Amino acid sequence: MGFMKSVKNLGRKLAESGTIVETIKKKAAEKDKKIVLCEGEDSRVVEAAAICMEEKVARIVLLGNAEEIKAKNPEVDLTGIEIVEPASSPKLGEYAHLLYELRKAKGMTEEQALEQAKDPTFFGALMLKAGDVDGLVSGACHSTANTLRPGLQIIKTAPGVSAVSSFMIMVAPVGGNKYCTDGLFVFADCGLNPTYTAEGLADCAIATAKSAKEIAGLEPRVAMLSFSTMGSAKHDLVTNVQEATRIAKEKAPDLTLDGELQFDAALVPEVAALKAPKSTVAGHANVLIFPDLQAGNIGYKIAERLGGFQAIGPICQGFAKPLNDLSRGCKAADIVCAVAITALQAE
Secondary structure, three states, X not given: OHXXXXXXXXXXHHHHHOOHHHHHHHHHHHHOOEEEEOOOOOHHHHHHHHHHHHOOOOEEEEEOOHHHHHHHOOOXXXXXXXXXXXXXXXXXHHHHHHHHHHHHHHOOOHXXXXXXXXXXXXXXXXXXXXXXXXXXXXOOOOOHHHHHHHHHHHHOEOOOOOOOEEEEEEEOOXXXXXXXXXXXXXXXXXXXOOOOOHHHHHHHHHHHHHHHHHOOOOOOOEEEEOOOOOOXXXXXXXXXXXXXXXXXXXXXXXXXXXXXXXXXXXXXXXHHHHHOOOOOOOOOOOEEEOOOHHHHHXXXXXXXXXXXXXXXXXXXXXXXXXXXXXXXOOOHHHHHHHHHHHHHHOO
């Protein structure tokens, strides 16, 4: 892939220049993807749509009533933005039939499918399923469940992936961090799945390594984190990480991945030399896979608040097509960044 070649060693360059978001936006512009934003009723989303068009980050489809959007946002230039109202769209019947075919085995009727397809997030997911857009971004004024439910029901997981997960790009503070030799880390899962089976955690690790390479430009060195290093502690929680490590190595034998590792053994060369001297990852990991959501969420916030790292995300992965959820406290700039990342995730 051309994008893969162009972002080789990008992590170090981005940390030095402080332009990670601008570089992601530039790379997204080169792909010229079409992204649907489902929440035209939110002025932040409308502003972000205009920025995306102005900066050519992606082509935008905005869902909502055109007259209401224009009346509510008179200062925003909507030139080039395709505005679609689901309930009156000529595609509604086609999408409703698609939804019915996908959900009839679960008991959905054609009438229910037609009504459900009018919901903007479901409509956007059906656009994505049908191939009429390349990615979806929602969640500025709706819950995570409202975004992920149509994703799981319509888009579904990618082939061979047992669980959808999320990752964070953690950018080192100005001046760097002595343990962050690439200028940034990728953390997972920090925002989506509360618990993982061993297979799910393995799939999360493999997906995160792919995301680290394609989005953040890293050559991934993946550490499967635990409170144990190479069998130093015995517990069912440790066993789950050990089994996830085994499965990940079996599924992706060429991936540089090791575990289980304590956080210090994963990052600090001196500790790694003592605790895991034979590990190919210990002491210089750049992709950190936490054993569950509690650990991941706490970990990224410690890095952000105490370590001065900039957190970008959470970013969804594992769907068959790219779909991302926003924080309800997001700003227009955050939405633009999410659009750019979603465009980069599109095949």
